[in-house]
Amino acid sequence: MTALACDHAGYILKEEIKKYLDSIGEEYTDFGTDSEESVDYPIYAAKAAHAVADGKCSRGILCCGTGIGISIAANKVKGIRAACCTEEYSVEMTRKHNDANILCMGARVIDTDTAIKLTKIFFKTEALTEERHLRRVKMLEDIENGLM
Numbered sequence: 001m002t003a004l005a006c007d008h009a010g011y012i013l014k015e016e017i018k019k020y021l022d023s024i025g026e027e028y029t030d031f032g033t034d035s036e037e038s039v040d041y042p043i044y045a046a047k048a049a050h051a052v053a054d055g056k057c058s059r060g061i062l063c064c065g066t067g068i069g070i071s072i073a074a075n076k077v078k079g080i081r082a083a084c085c086t087e088e089y090s091v092e093m094t095r096k097h098n099d100a101n102i103l104c105m106g107a108r109v110i111d112t113d114t115a116i117k118l119t120k121i122f123f124k125t126e127a128l129t130e131e132r133h134l135r136r137v138k139m140l141e142d143i144e145n146g147l148m
């Protein structure tokens, strides 16, 4: 189950991503927003990020104007590793090296085709299990827990 969320700037892109997910039979929960009316991105980032952190969703895709605000907001939730990406290499590497559990994209930065390409890579790329990557991801938890 994929968690989806956006603000007004990311609404159209989120709807396009939903069409893609429908076409591949991928289930999702849409945490809004539901129109291009101006809203505050942290509200929707928090809803989707908590669903991922709680295990109700296994991953998330979030969109705003740049992808940055919504990623900063999502990363405030414990257990979230949200990566704002604009190109394919970074998506592949953030899955492999950071075990990113949320992909954030900017609707004012990339076009729909690129966003779908990035979504495909995000879905198909597994996190690497070498000790050094696991150790570094564990350190992210240590930071969250005030141990670093």
Ligand code: RB5
Pocket (backbone or CB within 6 Å): 007, 009, 010, 041, 064, 065, 066, 067, 068, 069, 070
């Ligand atoms: C909304 O205008 C815009 O600030 C928002 O979508 C996002 O880009 C913030 O980071």
